[in-house]
Amino acid sequence: MPSLLRIAGLNTYYGPLQVLKGVSLHVDEGEIVTLLGANGAGKTTALNSICGLVPPRSGTIEYDGRDVTRARPESIVGRGLTQVPEGRQIFGELSVRDNLTMGAYLRLRRGEKREVAADMARMLEMFPILGERINKRAGTLSGGQQQMLAIGRALMSRPRMLLLDEPSMGLAPLIVKDILQAVAALRENDGTTVLLVEQNAAASLKIADRGYVIETGRIVLEGSSTELMRDREVRRAYLGKDYDEI
Numbered sequence: 001m002p003s004l005l006r007i008a009g010l011n012t013y014y015g016p017l018q019v020l021k022g023v024s025l026h027v028d029e030g031e032i033v034t035l036l037g038a039n040g041a042g043k044t045t046a047l048n049s050i051c052g053l054v055p056p057r058s059g060t061i062e063y064d065g066r067d068v069t070r071a072r073p074e075s076i077v078g079r080g081l082t083q084v085p086e087g088r089q090i091f092g093e094l095s096v097r098d099n100l101t102m103g104a105y106l107r108l109r110r111g112e113k114r115e116v117a118a119d120m121a122r123m124l125e126m127f128p129i130l131g132e133r134i135n136k137r138a139g140t141l142s143g144g145q146q147q148m149l150a151i152g153r154a155l156m157s158r159p160r161m162l163l164l165d166e167p168s169m170g171l172a173p174l175i176v177k178d179i180l181q182a183v184a185a186l187r188e189n190d191g192t193t194v195l196l197v198e199q200n201a202a203a204s205l206k207i208a209d210r211g212y213v214i215e216t217g218r219i220v221l222e223g224s225s226t227e228l229m230r231d232r233e234v235r236r237a238y239l240g241k242d243y244d245e246i
């Protein structure tokens with residue numbers, strides 16, 4: 001079976017600064033794959049390259065069997081590949097409802113009003129707290145609720161594949177667990193494919209099937225979640241445990 005997303009040999013720059021150095025990875029349909037790395041390793045740059053926001057200078061990005069290396073961000077979202085950006089980036093002055101509606105912008109433009117309304121109802125079942133706050137300004141929500149809103153907004157575009165950029169950032173462990181369980185449930189119930197960028201390896205490896213480790217723009221390790229959890233270097237660098245404890 002061909003992969004849903006396959007990137008090969010990506011070299012991405014900001015001006016003269018090369019951030020991605022030959023990054024290759026793939027995500028099969030229905031998989032949850034995590035991309036682990038420390039601050040500044042190039043995780044967000046990888047997602048922004050995939051989404052067309054920071055196109056690579058060389059290398060290829062294939063999604064759903066097509067070359068989308070030079071595709072515009074809007075056309076990539078239109079094909080069902082949606083990013084939940086780092087730091088949520090919700091519209092704090094707008095209501096929760098309006099934030100969710102923005103996620104369905106392309107669908108509303110295509111006239112899918114009824115389907116969008118049905119998805120809004122489903123979203124509020126998935127995250128009931130958003131329903132309780134539906135008319136409140138999004139800026140008044142807690143960090144965890146804002147992350148749910150950011151995911152909910154992305155889901156309103158009906159993605160076949162979600163790119164999640166550090167959803168656990170700044171959240172208490174119990175909230176992280178809730179949010180990642182919601183992501184796992186999405187894959188279970190809807191078959192949504194997920195690429196999950198995280199520094200929190202302990203949390204992300206629990207729901208991921210496989211993972212990659214990126215260091216200063218290069219993939220240095222890949223394997224099943226079980227393999228990565230057992231890996232000495234992963235344990236030392238990302239799980240905060242000395243390998244002697246294994």
Ligand SMILES: Nc1ncnc2c1ncn2[C@@H]1O[C@H](COP(=O)(O)OP(=O)(O)OP(=O)(O)O)[C@@H](O)[C@H]1O
Nearest residue numbers: 014017019037038039040041042043044045046086
């Ligand atoms: N817009 C930009 N212009 C110039 N350099 C940038 C820009 N964005 C990121 N960088 C640099 O590129 C490198 C990779 O950054 P990136 O944001 O991809 O890392 P990251 O793995 O997502 O880190 P974090 O975990 O902190 O989010 C860093 O050295 C960063 O300073």
Ligand SMILES: [Mg+2]
Nearest residue numbers: 043044045086
């Ligand atoms: Mg980042």
